[in-house]
Amino acid sequence: MANIVLPLNISFKEWASQIRIDLPQITFPVPDKVEYWRDWASQVVYSNYLNNVPLPTEISYPNTEDWKKWGAFFVNYLYNNPIT
DSSP: OOOOOOSSSSOHHHHHHHHHHHOTTSOOOOOOOGGGHHHHHHHHHHHTTOTTSOOOOTTTSOSGGGHHHHHHHHHHHHHHSOOO
8 A cells, every 4th residue: 555645734635636646546536625625525435436434524524624534534444445
């Protein structure tokens, strides 16, 4: 598994752009504003059939900065379930 940048000390747009490079085998949309991170993350889940990755709903992730929590879960999931 390639080293995947963690969502620490980085902006959403930088992180989302970097993981597109780190994980070329996964389909990622081009990141937009951080306010739309839930839409972006939903597209990642649906486009790649990642059924065990939680959908980023406003109930589960009510704050804009919660993209970091979702991103950490996403990276952890990929380490434990590599996509080839």
